[in-house]
Amino acid sequence: MGAQGNEEGAARGLVLDAGALIAFERANRRAAAFIENALEIEADVVVPASALAQAWRGGPRSARLARLIAGAESDPLDEPRAKEIGERLGSRGASDIADAHVVCSALEHQAAVITSDPADIEALTAGDELLTLVSV
Numbered sequence: 001m002g003a004q005g006n007e008e009g010a011a012r013g014l015v016l017d018a019g020a021l022i023a024f025e026r027a028n029r030r031a032a033a034f035i036e037n038a039l040e041i042e043a044d045v046v047v048p049a050s051a052l053a054q055a056w057r058g059g060p061r062s063a064r065l066a067r068l069i070a071g072a073e074s075d076p077l078d079e080p081r082a083k084e085i086g087e088r089l090g091s092r093g094a095s096d097i098a099d100a101h102v103v104c105s106a107l108e109h110q111a112a113v114i115t116s117d118p119a120d121i122e123a124l125t126a127g128d129e130l131l132t133l134v135s136v
Contacts, residue, residue: 012132013044015075015106018054018098019116021047023136025055025065031136034114035068045072048105050098075105092124100124106131 014034016024023031038045047069056062075081077097085100094100099117103124106113112132115121125131 013046013109013111014038014134015046015048015102015109015111015113016051016072017048017102017113017115017117017121018051020114020136021051021055021065021068023116024068025062027064028136031114034134034136039071044109044111046075046105046109046111047072048075048098048101049077050101054098075101075108077101088124094124096120096124103129103131 016035020031020035024035035045045068052069052074055065077085081101081104084104085097088100088104089095089097099120102113102115103121105111107129112134113121114134114136116136118133118135121131121133
């Protein structure tokens with residue numbers, strides 16, 4: 001299962017869930033510190049497209065978020081990823097596509113997850129899958 005994390009996870013890279021994106025957009029200091037540190041050390045910052053869809057509202061209120069995603073890597077929700085997400089959801093009796101997308105992306109990138117709900121992310125990992133989870 002997942003492990004609660006700290007700054008060491010940022011060295012490998014970060015995957016941001018919708019809660020992390022919203023926290024960053026609202027200038028949450030903890031979220032901003034992790035994300036800005038990762039960008040400074042040129043670690044990968046990955047935004048799953050499904051998490052972005054949950055957080056994006058557009059207009060001036062999304063200006064901060066727009067700047068973040070301009071410097072981040074997108075993890076698209078294409079057919080292969082959709083099948084991977086569907087299998088993960090089915091095997092765990094879950095239904096949150098965006099959270100499963102975050103888990104798949106973090107495992108692929110071997111990155112820490114910045115999340116507002118670590119329990120939801122942890123519930124989507126298998127016993128042998130270790131993720132560093134940072135709560136914001």
